[in-house]
Amino acid sequence: MRENILLKTITNILYPRRCPICGKIVVPRGELACPPCKSKLIPIEEPRCKKCSKPIDSEEIEYCLDCFTKHHQYEKGFALWVYDANMKKSIAEFKFHGRQEYSDFYAEELVKKFRAEIQKIAPDVLVPIPIHKSKQIQRGYNQAEVLAKGIGEKLNIPVISHLLKRDRKTLPQKQLNDKERLKNLLKAFTFSKKELLQYEVKYNRKVRKVLLVDDIYTTGSTMEACTGILLQNGIEEVYFISICIGKGY
Known part of the structure; x- marks a missing residue:
């Protein structure tokens, strides 16, 4: 130490x-x-969507339009800041320009804000949203994995970095509608039973609750695709945490 x-x-x-x-x-x-x-930075305060954490305009509304009109399979999500120009620039540096040390700040602020909620959920593991191998080689790291390890270290929660894998490149999401985005992403991710078994043997316990970790939550398609794959493979509850999220309605 x-x-x-x-x-x-x-x-x-x-x-x-x-x-x-x-x-x-x-x-x-x-x-x-x-x-x-x-x-x-603009922190997300109440009123916020009770499902995905997006800021909403009225205290009389429990869910953002997206969560009101769609059924998300994850239980609940947490996000810290609105994805505005300041955070767009910050995360771009973190993601694409080698500023891994920025994760220290992000992880500290996320834990400071959501420690109690995460401890109440009591996830067995943290799982970063994966990126394709070609992107990882290009960047040198997966920003979600770096963030997950920072959060896990502070909360003493293990991280399974490769429980989910992104084996296929996908079409640019901006060109697709919501259904097409989800269909596009479902083809991209796979679940590693080997990684799960290795963890459960090592720690002698089952993985039932997973907290997914990513840098940005936009449409929710990526989180929904990963949640579906986890649930299909025996995980009972899935939650997510992200640095930023887009504004709701």
Whole structure:
């Protein structure tokens, strides 16, 4: 533990941490983001959709239009910030430009906000939404896996990184309607019984509850496809957590 703290201290001196919002060196040192930058982010407060967590306009409405008109198989989801211009830029740097250290900030804020809810759910494992191997080679990592490990470390919840695999590339989602998006994604993901068995043998317990982890929740098609595959393979309850989510109606 002391060695890890010392290593982080030395690393921060040699390579000062950059703010996940403005991209400049964090001021003051020791913070994970510049306080003025952090205040620019829009947290999702009530009223929010009771199913997916999208912000909604009226306290008299329990669900966003999407969740009101569709049946999502996951139990419930949690998201921290509105996906606005600031977060779009931040997550793009995290995803495409090697800023893995931004996950420290995201994970800390997610746990700070949702620790009690996650502990109440008591998921057996965290499972990151997978990306195709070609994208992982290009980026060098799966951003959802990096985030899941950060959350898992803080909450002492194991992560099964490859329980779900993305074996096929899919058509650009923007060109498709909701049904086509889901059909498109269902062909892309597979479930690894080998990974599940290895975990259950190692920890001598069954996996019944899964918390899916991703960076952004937009239409919900990806989360729905992954939830369906998990349920088809014996998982009893599926929840999700994401850094950002689009605005509801």
